[in-house]
Amino acid sequence: MCVLLRSPRLTSLHVSGINSSTGFSPSHLLNTVAESNRHLKDLTLEDINLSDCHGAIFQLLDNYCMLEALSLKDCRLLEKCSDKEDVVRQLVNSLKKVPSLQSLNLAQNRLAKTVTVLGELFKGPSPSTVKELDIRQPPELLELGKLLETHRPPQRLLLTLKSNPLDRNMELRDTALGTLSHLCDLITDHWNSRDTMADHISIM
DSSP, rough: HHHHHOOOTTOEEEEEEEEGGGGHHHHHHHHHHHHHHHTTTTEEEEEEOOOOOOHHHHHHHHSSOOEEEEEEEETTTTOOOOOHHHHHHHHHHHHHHOOTOEEEETTTTTGGGGGGGGGGGGGGOOOOOOEEEEOOOOOOOOHHHHHHSSSSOOSSSSOOOOOOOOGGGGHHHHHHHHHTTEEEEEOOOOOOOOHHHHHHHHHO
């Protein structure tokens, strides 16, 4: 934390794979960044448990900041939430307060049905300026597509949808991707949920 305090003009920070057993406090990190690193443009937190840090995340975004890219990949954001949709909606409202934000990565956070709430990023008179959105593994693609049709992004999105479980229903998948393709440039893959399940069983 001392490094952050001594680097008020820091523009990029990437922290990965640190857990609480080391004495590391994610909330303290986020609070320090919010207070001392107002020039930060790129913040990446990966494989860090942020399930108890919603307040610190919202505070960081609600306060004046210059973030252009935010990545909270594999951070277990909704692990302890009783009302996941409410937390994601609060996150969306805070993200919309950052006019400089261009890139958002929430991959591998088990967003499940709450992924549709992300469509509200572009709702209302002050939509988000996000151009790149990485959510990976979203099961509710068609619902997300319909919401984005209603609340269209101000500019075409680059949307990453890798490791999508809809390979079991290809008709639904094709319909969803068709809807999204009118609004977004899509990054997908040939992920196979059966292969993943087979790998899981073999490990067990």
